[in-house]
Amino acid sequence: ETGVTQTPRHLVMGMTNKKSLKCEQHLGHNAMYWYKQSAKKPLELMFVYNFKEQTENNSVPSRFSPECPNSSHLFLHLHTLQPEDSALYLCASSLIWTSERDNEQFFGPGTRLTVL
Amino acid sequence: LAKTTQPISMDSYEGQEVNITCSHNNIATNDYITWYQQFPSQGPRFIIQGYKTKVTNEVASLFIPADRKSSTLSLPRVSLSDTAVYYCLVAPRGFQKLVFGTGTRLLVSP
16 A cells, blocks of 8 residues: 555547546655557556656657646546556655655556447 | 666575676766666566665665676575565656666565
8 A cells, every 4th residue: 555546447448438547645645647558569658747747748649638626636537548548556645855865756546438 | 778688587495595797888977877766567666776885775785886887786694575676766856757777577486
């Protein structure tokens, strides 16, 4: 239990569906992240939010739309996805601008997404 | 960011000490070395971080030579539950855009 929860844990959707992934952190952190991990590929950073503001979009297609209503919640809205978007989507959080272990990100268990 | 190179895979047996070495020849003065562990279908978990010499915690030790061009993660007396992928990352303190390479897949057998 890392203090970062993600729902749902598994999701199957068609290419015309719209769905959302939810992430919540109970650690009092001020930064949140979305990562994508495809089969046999390294983790890829998608988005970074600091104090609810998006600070990084790593050239992610617009069919992925993030939302961060507050420092504890992060969503990833999905629409018209492609089969190649099937992957494990991981949320993480961290406490930035502190003195110790600044590079420590706490990851959730992920959502296993399958696009048919 | 400094490029890191680590073995693709390693095999060990329960009770043995495992040392995973990471090369980072282009490490910058303000870079820190961080190791993460990832089990299948889970997110990575921070293990240890260091800048120079030796760092030890309840899980592992991290050895960093004076030139800092490499580092070694040492796992004492591994168990089956240590089977995972281990990632070496090099980045300045506070850097958020972490780059996870392919990591080292450690398989611990009985």
